[in-house]
Amino acid sequence: MNHLGYLFAANLFVWGAIFFYVFTLIKKNNQLKQDLQLIKETLPKDSES
Amino acid sequence: MREYFNHVKAIVWKDCVTELKTWELFSTMFVFALLVIIIFIFSINLSIVNSYDVGPGILWVAFIFAGTIGLNRSFMLEKENGCLQGLMLTPADRTALYFGKMISNMVFLILMEAMILPLFMIFFNVDLVSHLGPLLIVIFLGTLGFCALGTLLSSLSSHLKTREIMLPILLYPLLVPVVIGCVRMTGEILAGKALATQLKWIGSTACFDIIYIGVSLLTIDHILEE
Amino acid sequence: MNEDNESGPPILIWFTVLMFIAAISAIFMYVPTEKTEGIIQRIMYFHIPCAWLAFFAFFIVFVCSILFLWKKDREWDIYAHASAEIGVVFCSLVLITGPLWAKPVWGTWWVWDARLTSTLVLWLIYIAYLMLRMRTDAGSMRARYAAVVGIAGFLDIPIIHFSVLWWRTFHPKPKMITSEGIGTGMANEMVITLGISLFAFTLLYFLMMEQRIALEKMKDEIDRLKREKLYSN
Numbered sequence: 001m002n003h004l005g006y007l008f009a010a011n012l013f014v015w016g017a018i019f020f021y022v023f024t025l026i027k028k029n030n031q032l033k034q035d036l037q038l039i040k041e042t043l044p045k046d047s048e049s
Numbered sequence: 050m051r052e053y054f055n056h057v058k059a060i061v062w063k064d065c066v067t068e069l070k071t072w073e074l075f076s077t078m079f080v081f082a083l084l085v086i087i088i089f090i091f092s093i094n095l096s097i098v099n100s101y102d103v104g105p106g107i108l109w110v111a112f113i114f115a116g117t118i119g120l121n122r123s124f125m126l127e128k129e130n131g132c133l134q135g136l137m138l139t140p141a142d143r144t145a146l147y148f149g150k151m152i153s154n155m156v157f158l159i160l161m162e163a164m165i166l167p168l169f170m171i172f173f174n175v176d177l178v179s180h181l182g183p184l185l186i187v188i189f190l191g192t193l194g195f196c197a198l199g200t201l202l203s204s205l206s207s208h209l210k211t212r213e214i215m216l217p218i219l220l221y222p223l224l225v226p227v228v229i230g231c232v233r234m235t236g237e238i239l240a241g242k243a244l245a246t247q248l249k250w251i252g253s254t255a256c257f258d259i260i261y262i263g264v265s266l267l268t269i270d271h272i273l274e275e
Numbered sequence: 276m277n278e279d280n281e282s283g284p285p286i287l288i289w290f291t292v293l294m295f296i297a298a299i300s301a302i303f304m305y306v307p308t309e310k311t312e313g314i315i316q317r318i319m320y321f322h323i324p325c326a327w328l329a330f331f332a333f334f335i336v337f338v339c340s341i342l343f344l345w346k347k348d349r350e351w352d353i354y355a356h357a358s359a360e361i362g363v364v365f366c367s368l369v370l371i372t373g374p375l376w377a378k379p380v381w382g383t384w385w386v387w388d389a390r391l392t393s394t395l396v397l398w399l400i401y402i403a404y405l406m407l408r409m410r411t412d413a414g415s416m417r418a419r420y421a422a423v424v425g426i427a428g429f430l431d432i433p434i435i436h437f438s439v440l441w442w443r444t445f446h447p448k449p450k451m452i453t454s455e456g457i458g459t460g461m462a463n464e465m466v467i468t469l470g471i472s473l474f475a476f477t478l479l480y481f482l483m484m485e486q487r488i489a490l491e492k493m494k495d496e497i498d499r500l501k502r503e504k505l506y507s508n
Contacts, residue, residue, distance in 0.1 A: 029490050222396050253438050
């Protein structure tokens with residue numbers, strides 16, 4: 001009854017996938033936030049000139 | 050109501066006339082189905098495997114693969130010369146357009162199947178003649194389900210850039226219940242059982258047909274919208 | 276909306292983290308080891324919540340697709356997209372943890388059992404859904420097509436379920452947790468652990484949804500600003 005390896009692998013997959021997904025989401029979110037900030041900063045200047 | 054039927058009839062007639070001129074769709078489907086069957090015959094050893102066990106599956110795989118080609122082609126022809134635009138400009142209802150395309154797809158598919166069945170009988174040495182009635186009912190139900198869903202999805206995928214790839218990817222997973230049901234029913238019929246013993250499969254396939262005709266009628270307006 | 280987002284997530288995040296700590300400690304310390312299956316049975320406390328979330332997420336896709344076709348509001352399209360993506364993530368996890376449990380217990384990685392098969396078909400349907408979204412340019416066409424596929428895909432689930440079930444009636448029913456067996460065949464501690472785990476995963480779903488929706492909205496905003504800039508010049 002020693003299936004520790006399988007249990008470990010399953011946990012690895014579950015947590016790995018969840019953390020990977022969450023981190024890609026957060027990373028993309030932050031990047032988009034920066035992009036948005038950048039665009040918002042540059043836009044008014046362009047329209048003024 | 051009468052006008053509606055006339056619209057459907059006009060679209061089916063238009064497709065049939067185009068097809069009669071070129072025989073392009075029909076011949077492609079037929080040859081393709083034949084090729085699928087022959088490839089399967091090469092990949093299995095019929096002297097070991099019982100052809101009654103593998104036959105139904107191969108038959109339906111051939112129908113569905115060839116049918117996909119037909120579906121892809123039928124809306125592509127409409128797109129090519131801006132014919133779809135013209136059809137949508139006519140006062141005909143969108144659902145009439147759907148029914149017209151579905152029926153013409155079905156006509157071609159059933160013609161192709163009628164040609165394939167005798168060849169299947171010869172190649173696999175299977176006796177179809179004594180079970181022809183129930184078999185035709187099963188083939189009709191399966192083809193109806195395939196065309197109901199297939200016409201909806203091909204009208205959708207014809208607007209995409211990657212239409213030839215997207216249609217099977219969208220269609221096949223959704224088609225799983227029909228394939229399982231039809232292969233099982235065909236197998237049981239070829240084994241000599243009455244169709245009445247397969248009521249649950251008839252029910253599930255008929256449910257599939259009705260659900261997807263319903264879904265198509267409700268959503269086709271949103272697909273053919275410009 | 277922005278103020279909401281500032282105060283909203285932290286509470287949800289901390290609550291989710293807390294629930295997950297509770298769930299993990301319950302799974303590894305509180306719940307007794309199952310007698311016949313041994314330690315491997317603990318996978319179930321991840322497996323079932325993942326399966327539940329996948330179905331729940333696909334149901335949300337279905338509801339949002341209908342609402343989109345009805346209201347033609349981009350909001351519903353975003354929700355459907357986010358939910359489909361999260362559903363596919365959890366559905367993949369179900370398909371990975373399932374064989375990992377089956378190998379030691381049943382002796383094979385994969386059995387063409389009704390539940391496994393229908394989960395696999397479901398996964399394929401929603402992969403196709405996401406591919407359709409990826410391959411189509413953003414706009415109302417993509418939203419409408421995706422909504423149609425979202426509706427057609429979900430309506431297929433009951434038919435797939437029954438046909439796959441009948442497809443495999445001749446096989447002996449493998450020993451696994453069925454819907455009616457969850458409550459009856461398990462000890463109290465197991466039910467409680469499973470409950471905590473289900474709750475934690477459901478919270479995680481909402482957390483992911485929030486992030487995914489915010490992401491899509493920001494993309495929209497950037498697109499809008501870019502277009503504004505393009506046309507103003």
